Amino acid sequence: MTRTYYIKDDIEIKVESYHERKGEPHRFKNKIYMWPDETVWENLENRRNRPHTEWKKEVIPMVMDWLKTNKPNHYETLKDSKWGWRQNCGCSMCPCSPGFVSDNEGYISIHVNFKSK
Numbered sequence: 001m002t003r004t005y006y007i008k009d010d011i012e013i014k015v016e017s018y019h020e021r022k023g024e025p026h027r028f029k030n031k032i033y034m035w036p037d038e039t040v041w042e043n044l045e046n047r048r049n050r051p052h053t054e055w056k057k058e059v060i061p062m063v064m065d066w067l068k069t070n071k072p073n074h075y076e077t078l079k080d081s082k083w084g085w086r087q088n089c090g091c092s093m094c095p096c097s098p099g100f101v102s103d104n105e106g107y108i109s110i111h112v113n114f115k116s117k
C-alpha cells in the first residue's frame with residue numbers, strides 16, 4: 001500500500017517552559033504529535049494503532065522541510081533528532097496522547113495536521 005501524505009494546515013508549534021518538579025529540573029523531550037484527518041470517533045479507535053513506521057518515513061521529513069522554510073531556529077534544533085514513537089508521549093497516565101519523542105532534550109511540541117491521499 002502506497003500513500004502520499006501532505007500537510008494540511010500550518011504546523012502548530014508550542015515551546016513549553018522550563019520548570020522544576022520537586023526541586024529538580026523536569027526533563028522534557030521535543031515532541032511531535034500527529035493529527036491525521038479524522039473524526040473524533042476515528043481518533044478514539046485508531047490512536048492505539050498508528051502506522052508510525054510509515055509516518056516516520058513519510059511525514060517527519062515533510063515536517064522537517066516545513067520547519068527549514070518556516071521556523072529555521074526550530075529546524076536547527078531538531079534536524080538531527082532521532083524520533084521514536086511513544087504511546088505515552090503526551091500523557092504518562094494513559095495511552096490517550098501518542099506521538100514521536102526526540103532523543104535530545106528540549107521543550108518544543110509540534111502538532112502536525114496532515115492527510116493521506
Ligand SMILES: [Zn+2]
Nearest residue numbers: 091093094096
Ligand atoms: Zn491520558
